[in-house]
Amino acid sequence: MKLVSIPHDQFARYRVDAIFDCYKWDPQFLDDGTLAQHVLVITEEEYEELVRLTEALDFETREAEMFLNHHLDLAKVLALPKKISHELKKMSNYDPNRHVRLMRYDFHPTIEGKWAVSEVNSDVPGGFAEASLLPKLAIQYLAPNQYVSIDFGERLSGAIAKKIKPHGTIMFVHCTSYSDDRQVMQYIGDKMESLGFKSLYGAVDHLKFENKEAISVLDGYEGKIDCIFRFTPLEWLKDIKPKTWGGYFNTITPSCNHPIAIFAQTKRFPLIWENLEKNGIKLDAWKRLLPDTIEVKKAKNKEDYIYKPACGRVGEKIAIKEACSNDEYKEILKDVKKHPNNYLAQKKFISRPLKGINNEEFHVCLGSYTVDGKHAGFYARISEKNRIDSDAKDIPVVIERSKKND
Amino acid sequence: MTNKEVYKIWAPSDCDWVDWVRPVPFIDINNHLIYHEAIDYTIPKINYIKEKMNDTALIIDIQGVNSVKEGIALAKLGYRPIPIFNGTNPPINTKSTTNNSIIQLLLVWGALELKNIKIENDASPVFLLDSNRLNRYKSSRGIFDNSWDIYPQDIPSKEYLVKKGIKKIIIRGEKLNSDLSKVLYKYQKDIKILFTDGFDDPKEIKIPKLKETN
Numbered sequence: 191m192k193l194v195s196i197p198h199d200q201f202a203r204y205r206v207d208a209i210f211d212c213y214k215w216d217p218q219f220l221d222d223g224t225l226a227q228h229v230l231v232i233t234e235e236e237y238e239e240l241v242r243l244t245e246a247l248d249f250e251t252r253e254a255e256m257f258l259n260h261h262l263d264l265a266k267v268l269a270l271p272k273k274i275s276h277e278l279k280k281m282s283n284y285d286p287n288r289h290v291r292l293m294r295y296d297f298h299p300t301i302e303g304k305w306a307v308s309e310v311n312s313d314v315p316g317g318f319a320e321a322s323l324l325p326k327l328a329i330q331y332l333a334p335n336q337y338v339s340i341d342f343g344e345r346l347s348g349a350i351a352k353k354i355k356p357h358g359t360i361m362f363v364h365c366t367s368y369s370d371d372r373q374v375m376q377y378i379g380d381k382m383e384s385l386g387f388k389s390l391y392g393a394v395d396h397l398k399f400e401n402k403e404a405i406s407v408l409d410g411y412e413g414k415i416d417c418i419f420r421f422t423p424l425e426w427l428k429d430i431k432p433k434t435w436g437g438y439f440n441t442i443t444p445s446c447n448h449p450i451a452i453f454a455q456t457k458r459f460p461l462i463w464e465n466l467e468k469n470g471i472k473l474d475a476w477k478r479l480l481p482d483t484i485e486v487k488k489a490k491n492k493e494d495y496i497y498k499p500a501c502g503r504v505g506e507k508i509a510i511k512e513a514c515s516n517d518e519y520k521e522i523l524k525d526v527k528k529h530p531n532n533y534l535a536q537k538k539f540i541s542r543p544l545k546g547i548n549n550e551e552f553h554v555c556l557g558s559y560t561v562d563g564k565h566a567g568f569y570a571r572i573s574e575k576n577r578i579d580s581d582a583k584d585i586p587v588v589i590e591r592s593k594k595n596d
Numbered sequence: 597m598t599n600k601e602v603y604k605i606w607a608p609s610d611c612d613w614v615d616w617v618r619p620v621p622f623i624d625i626n627n628h629l630i631y632h633e634a635i636d637y638t639i640p641k642i643n644y645i646k647e648k649m650n651d652t653a654l655i656i657d658i659q660g661v662n663s664v665k666e667g668i669a670l671a672k673l674g675y676r677p678i679p680i681f682n683g684t685n686p687p688i689n690t691k692s693t694t695n696n697s698i699i700q701l702l703l704v705w706g707a708l709e710l711k712n713i714k715i716e717n718d719a720s721p722v723f724l725l726d727s728n729r730l731n732r733y734k735s736s737r738g739i740f741d742n743s744w745d746i747y748p749q750d751i752p753s754k755e756y757l758v759k760k761g762i763k764k765i766i767i768r769g770e771k772l773n774s775d776l777s778k779v780l781y782k783y784q785k786d787i788k789i790l791f792t793d794g795f796d797d798p799k800e801i802k803i804p805k806l807k808e809t810n
Binding site (some may be wrong): 206214368392395 | 603683689690714742
C-alpha cells in the first residue's frame with residue numbers, strides 16, 4: 191500500500207474534473223480542500239486479502255442482525271434510542287432477499303503490519319462517487335495502464351436493479367437541504383436512470399405507507415414506488431415528523447438500507463458479541479480485526495483505551511487525546527462521564543502512516559463496501575491526524591496491476 | 597458556455613479565496629437554462645463603499661439575483677466575488693420552498709461580465725449569499741424543502757482571514773440572518789463586524805450569542 195501523487199501542475203484541473211465529472215460538490219471544508227493530492231495504491235494481494243476479510247465480516251454481521259431481529263431481548267445492551275427500540279418489533283417480517291444490504295467496513299493499517307477494523311458503517315454509508323468515478327479520473331492523471339479500479343456504483347446499481355421491477359421508481363430519501371447528501375443521491379440516482387429506472391429525490395416525510403407499501407407524496411410524483419434508497423440516518427429519522435416514519439421498519443417495498451441496519455450501526459454492537467456467540471453466532475473475523483471494545487465503566491484507569499460515541503458519524507466526538515484539542519478532549523470526557531451508555535471504550539490501535547511525496551505522514555482509513563454479502567469497492571480518506579474525521583481528505587483507491595498479469 | 601467554463605471564470609486558479617466558490621449551482625448550468633425569467637441585469641451602484649479596502653471582506657446577504665449583481669458591481673471596485681450558494685434544485689415539476697435555479701442564469705451572466713473585469717489575484721473577497729435560502733414555508737407535505745443554511749465550514753476561518761490581513765467584515769443585508777450570526781459570532785473577537793442595509797454607511801455591530809439548534 192502506498193501513496194502516489196497527482197502531478198502538482200495538474201491538480202487544479204483534477205479538482206475541477208472531480209467537481210463536474212465525479213459529483214464532488216463539496217471540494218472545500220473550512221480552510222482546506224477535501225480532495226487529497228494523492229492516490230492510494232494497493233497491491234493485488236492486498237486487494238484480495240481485503241475482499242476476503244470484508245466478506246467474512248459481512249457474513250458475520252448479517253448473521254448477527256438476523257439473529258438479533260428475532261431475539262430483541264438480547265439487543266437491550268445496545269442501548270438504542272427508545273423511539274427506535276419501540277419500532278424494532280415491527281421488523282419481524284424482514285426478508286433479506288427482498289432488500290439490498292449495503293455496508294462499509296473501515297480498515298486501518300497498523301504498525302504490526304496487520305489490519306484493524308474500527309467500525310462498520312451499517313446504516314447509511316456514503317462516498318459513492320468517490321468510490322466509483324474518482325479512481326477512474328485519478329488513473330487518467332497517473333499511468334493508465336498500470337492501475338485498475340473497482341466501480342462501486344456499477345455493483346450497487348446492479349444489485350438494486352435485481353431486486354425491483356424493470357423501469358421501476360426509486361425514491362432517494364435524504365436531507366434535501368444538504369447539498370452534500372444530494373451529491374451522493376444524485377450520483378446513484380443518475381446511475382439508476384441510465385439503467386432505465388425512474389429516480390425521485392425526496393425527504394423522509396415524502397413517503398407514506400399503505401399496506402406496508404411505500405407511497406410517494408412528493409409534489410407531482412404521487413403514487414406507489416418500487417424501492418426506497420435511504421440516506422437519512424435512522425437516528426435522525428426518528429426526530430422527523432410526521433410520525434408515520436415507523437412504516438420504514440416493516441415495509442415490504444425493497445429498501446436500501448432497511449432499518450435492520452441499526453443493530454450493527456451502533457458502535458456498541460461488540461458489547462453483545464459474547465451473548466451472540468453463546469447462541470452459536472460466529473464472530474471470529476470481527477474478533478480478530480476489531481480492537482477490544484468494552485463498556486465505559488470497565489475502561490476506568492485504562493490509559494490505552496479511547497472513547498467513541500455509540501451513534502457517532504464521520505469520526506466526530508471520538509476521544510483520542512493526541513488527535514483532539516485540549517478543550518475538545520475535555521468536553522468529550524465530560525459527556526462520557528455524564529452519559530456512559532451513549533459511548534463505549536475501545537483499545538487504541540497504532541495506525542501505520544503512509545509517506546507522501548515530501549515525506550509527510552498520512553493516516554489512512556480504507557472503507558471496504560459490501561452489497562448483499564459481496565465485496566463492492568473502496569472509499570478511503572487520509573489525514574495527518576490519527577483520527578479520521580471531517581478534516582480528512584477523500585483519496586481515490588486504485589489497484590496496481592502485478593507484472594505477472596502483463 | 598459549459599458549466600465548467602462558467603465555474604472557472606468565477607474561480608480562476610491561482611487566485612486567493614476562489615477555493616470557497618461553491619460548485620452546487622454551477623453543476624446543473626447545462627441542463628437547467630431552459631427557464632427564461634424576466635431579470636433586470638442592470639449593475640447596481642454601490643453607495644456603502646467608495647473604494648476597495650484591502651483589510652475588508654464583504655458578505656452580501658440579499659436575494660440571490662441581486663446578490664450576484666452586487667457582486668459584479670463590487671468586482672468593478674476591485675473585490676473578488678465568491679458565490680457560496682449551496683441550494684439544490686427540486687425534481688422537475690415539483691414545487692419547492694426556494695428558487696435556487698434562478699441564480700444559475702445570473703452566474704452565467706456574471707461570468708460574461710467578469711471576463712471583462714480585471715481583478716487582482718490577491719483582491720479581498722466578497723462572499724455572495726442568497727437570503728431566500730431561509731424560505732422554509734411548506735404549504736403541503738409534498739413540497740420539496742431545498743432551503744439551506746450557511747455553516748462555519750462554508751467560509752474561511754477567522755484565523756485564515758486574520759492571516760490574510762482582514763480586519764473588518766461588512767455584512768450587506770436586509771437583516772442579520774440567524775445562520776450567519778452563528779457563523780460569525782466567534783469572528784468578532786478578532787475581526788470588526790459591520791452591517792449595512794445598502795443605503796447607510798456600514799456600522800459596527802455586536803453579534804449576540806445564539807442558542808445552537810441541531
